Amino acid sequence: MTRPMDKADFVFSLVLTAFGLGVVVESLRLPRLAEQNINPYTVPGLLPGILGALMALCGIALLVRSALRGGWRLGAAEAQETQAEAPADEPAPVPDRHVALRLGVTVALTLGYAVGLFGHVPFGLATVAFIFLFTTATEWIELGRRPPLRALASAAVIALFVGFGVQLLFERVFYVRLPG
Amino acid sequence: MYGLESFLSAIAGFVASPAILDVFWATLLGIVVGMLPGLTATLGVALMTTLTFQMETDRAILILICMYVGAIYGGSRSAILLNIPGTPANAATSLDGYPLARAGRAGSAMAIATTGSFIGSLIGMAALAVVAPALAEFALSFGAYEFFWLSVFGVLIAGQLTALDDPIKGWIAGLLGLFVAMIGQEGIHAVPRFAYGSTDLRGGIQLLPAMVGAFGFAEVLTVMRHRAYRVVRGSTDSVWAGIRQAARYRITAIRSGLIGTFMGLAPGVGEDMGAWASYAAARQASKNKEEFGKGSVEGLVAAETGNNAAVPGALIPVLTLAVPGSAPAAVLLAAMIIHGIRPGPLIMIEFPDFVYSVVAMVFLATCAMAILGLLLTRPLLLVLRVTRERLMPIIFVLCTVGAFAITSRVFDVWVMVAFGVLGFILREMKYPMAPLILGIVLGDLMDKNLRRGLVLSDGDLSPFFNRPISIALWGSALLFVLVSMPATRRWLGRLVGGGRRRQPSSGQPGGTP
16 A cells, blocks of 8 residues: 555656756856856856755655655555544534545636736735636535525625725725736 | 843834834734744745845834744644644644643633743843854854854754664755755856756745745645644633633653754754754653643643743744744744845844844743733634645745745746645655755855865865864764664664673672672
């Protein structure tokens, strides 16, 4: 049996080693400024090159360790993670079936707001839409059905208050012009 | 004497001005931020930096310190009531605080935590007042070689102590942080590194957007990934009984305060280790070891005294060496630089009163924390009714605006998002964030001093290794690396085990086998 962390370590170690070697190559390609007669010990690529080499070394060390623990068997069955024992008088935890969906919705909405809307759509409008959508979608997932009208109404009020409140605060009090 | 006069005059100045109101609202906001699982002290201080950068220096730093002290303390509430540490610094608090709450002693537990935090902050504050000026004077003898080793030592020790089970992950996080600091124009010849023609990348990756991402957006993702929290409901006893119970463990509190301050002093290690080290020491010294983890008052006092003592402790290297003792202290360092203060060995020459002003700020924040913590025990419980589904989008909006506000660049929002996603992935793989941030802070110091040192010595490496302070720094760094290696630990174990096995016979001359 292989622990999921060993597989993650194995994949990450490959990425880190490749990244470290890439940093070394890019550091060697940085200007040496020889034509300006600068002191050769002050070349800009000196420390980045050393850091790249160290990252590659750490990557190799992690690679060897995770490989020895079986992390290279990416398709192999996973050992169960040891779960902390709950106190005897507490109900057993219910498995959370919505993790992937909740996380996926969170990533999609946050990235959509920060990269898609922020800077392209007026700030207040974008923020109201984001907060309302985020609250409604995640509460829907949590409840397993459409949230009651009262919850939707309070989500809308919070979204309006925060969206335009933050805009007023930053633009009128801190003199930061928000984009869009 | 000069220090005491400066301290008292700073206190008088703050108390006689509207700044005293700032002390209370900022500390209260800090407590609320600390209480809410998913909002850390680092995020609170980082977001508040973006809101205060147009204020006067003293007022802005006062608000940030109040936020810092309040948040580290506030995290104890959720640790006690939810068994979820509000900030990572309160993880040890939940071990004994939650069992006390489940036994109907939540009020006592909160009062014990408040008393411990108060004592810890005061011990750390005294150390800040005494050690900072002396350390600054000592640091005047540091040259390029010493500063290079100081930055290496900082990243190594932060990497090791924040990932005790797997130090290599801490070091990798530190290396990634140092690499991020290499992006953009370097400080000696202004050559752009790893910019690939991008004007934004030429300017480098700013610390604040990176921190808001790594501690804010990453936290939003982490909170949404995990199960929703539930508050302990039921009877709560009086808070005043808790103060009397905590007062019985004076020695534990003083010991934990000193340990916490020392852990705060260590670069990048911070409050988490302050709490854990104090808790471990208290358990070791306790007559009632078996009660630890089951609702021990002594354990709760140790954990909360240790983490709050680390707050002023973490400010000592910030002020005197420009090396942060913890992640929130790294934001404070950035905030001080934004406000024109130059932390480092020259601080006692350039801004002698500022150090004592900071001591006064910690003192006022500590008093406000104790007053608010004891008086608002029940009203503050309402904060925990806010669900993550409603809180997290607001936090993300503040992260986005906060990242944008400092320089009004949309690029900084992308940096925040990138560090948030990277931070989330790294956290899920058990990589600590503190060394990553410390690496970003110390990268420039390391780069400039390595090259300056080499120029001064004309390429000779020996001054890096044979100057007394350098020897202490690289020797300690090497020792840390060696001790963390499994092979070395096995060898040491065999050595100690062998010594113990031989001891009986050597201790008994002529003894029989």
